[in-house]
Amino acid sequence: xxxxxxxxxxxxxxxxxxxxxxxxxxxxxxxxxxxxxxxxxxxxxxxxxxxxxxxxxxxxxxxxxxxxxxxxxxxxxxxxxxxxxxxxxxxxxxxxxxxxxxxxxxxxxxxxxxxxxxxxxxxxxxxxxxxxxxxxxxxxxxxxxxxxxxxxxxxxxxxxxxxxxxxxxxxxxxxxxxxxxxxxxxxxxxxxxxxxxxxxxxxxxxxxxxxxxxxxxxxxxxxxxxxxxxxxxxxxxxxxxxxxxxxxxxxxxxxxxxxxxxxxxxxxxxxxxxxxxxxxxxxxxxxxxxxxxxxxxxxxxxxxxxxx
Numbered sequence: 001x002x003x004x005x006x007x008x009x010x011x012x013x014x015x016x017x018x019x020x021x022x023x024x025x026x027x028x029x030x031x032x033x034x035x036x037x038x039x040x041x042x043x044x045x046x047x048x049x050x051x052x053x054x055x056x057x058x059x060x061x062x063x064x065x066x067x068x069x070x071x072x073x074x075x076x077x078x079x080x081x082x083x084x085x086x087x088x089x090x091x092x093x094x095x096x097x098x099x100x101x102x103x104x105x106x107x108x109x110x111x112x113x114x115x116x117x118x119x120x121x122x123x124x125x126x127x128x129x130x131x132x133x134x135x136x137x138x139x140x141x142x143x144x145x146x147x148x149x150x151x152x153x154x155x156x157x158x159x160x161x162x163x164x165x166x167x168x169x170x171x172x173x174x175x176x177x178x179x180x181x182x183x184x185x186x187x188x189x190x191x192x193x194x195x196x197x198x199x200x201x202x203x204x205x206x207x208x209x210x211x212x213x214x215x216x217x218x219x220x221x222x223x224x225x226x227x228x229x230x231x232x233x234x235x236x237x238x239x240x241x242x243x244x245x246x247x248x249x250x251x252x253x254x255x256x257x258x259x260x261x262x263x264x265x266x267x268x269x270x271x272x273x274x275x276x277x278x279x280x281x282x283x284x285x286x287x288x289x290x291x292x293x294x295x296x297x298x299x300x301x302x303x304x305x306x307x308x
Contacts, residue, residue: 008098008101009155009156009159009160011090011097012094012152012155012156014090015087016153018083018090019087019091019145019148019149019152020294021083022080022083022084022087023142023145023146023294024290025079025080025083025084026145027193028080028287029080030193031287033073034073034077035128035129035133035138036129036132036133037070037073037076037077038077038078038129039064041125041129041130044074044077044078045059045060045069046059046060046063047060050071050074050075051069051074057069081125088122091115091118092115092118094111095112095114095115096111098111110154110155110158113151117144117147117151118148120144121141124137125141135195136194139187139190139191139194142190142193142194143186146186146294149294150298153302154301157306158305169307169308170252170307171248171249171252171255171303171307172304172308174245175303175307176304178241178242178245179297179300179301179304181237181238182238182296182297182300183297184234185234185238188231188234189289189290191227191230192228192231195224195227196224198228198277198286199280199281200224200225201228201229201277202277202280203277204274207225207228207229207232212229213229215229235270235273239266239270245259246259246263246266247263249262250263255303255307258299262296265292265295265296266296269292269293269296273289276289
């Protein structure tokens with residue numbers, strides 16, 4: 001039985017790493033404005049690869065005369081699609097293997113959830129292109145990808161923590177609240193990104209010279225300053241709560257490492273967020289900001305699994 005779980009765990013780890021890469025590739029695609037570099041889906045200008053030969057470029061020009069090919073950006077988009085397709089295949093193999101196992105009935109819900117999320121993600125991937133990067137669809141695409149990553153992480157953690165003798169539910173409600181806050185803050189960050197509102201405020205702690213500009217709460221789908229500031233307010237609330245929680249966790253031997261990691265990642269994330277504003281959002285800096293946010297989410301999930 002242990003050998004069977006180890007097999008699933010190894011496959012889940014491989015799939016998890018690939019899912020993490022896919023999310024970062026998606027972020028890089030968005031940050032470099034390559035999201036619509038292929039006007040069709042799943043092909044790119046009708047080809048299985050980004051058009052690059054003279055014949056392919058000529059064919060693309062004839063098929064899409066109003067959409068000239070940017071070969072570099074098209075390859076960025078197609079690379080993301082290739083990795084995402086490979087991830088989907090691995091998730092299918094993992095899910096079916098877990099469902100067919102007679103020793104894994106207790107966790108039957110996880111593979112079903114995984115396959116459901118993958119189907120939704122495929123649909124959202126198509127709609128992202130056909131709906132021309134509509135913000136709500138792009139955000140849903142990101143959040144579904146993070147949900148897939150989180151379920152894979154949960155599968156891995158469930159194996160490693162299953163026999164842990166050091167379990168306590170004392171912090172479970174507070175860690176659950178931390179998870180909701182971090183997930184909500186990531187969603188706000190995604191809303192900022194999909195509206196390209198990261199540079200709506202170009203100074204810190206002020207916003208274009210104002211400590212708290214007038215917010216248009218009824219225009220949170222269009223007013224860039226309001227979208228940006230909502231993310232800042234959420235960051236303040238989340239950071240305050242995580243700091244307090246970390247200090248509590250550090251005092252408990254079982255959760256000491258988790259508390260230190262959460263606090264360290266939080267400090268790094270805040271620093272990257274400020275530098276993204278002051279340095280006018282360099283692509284690699286923005287990518288690092290998203291990566292650390294995901295690591296923070298995964299650390300909170302690991303802490304929650306350990307406490308349940």
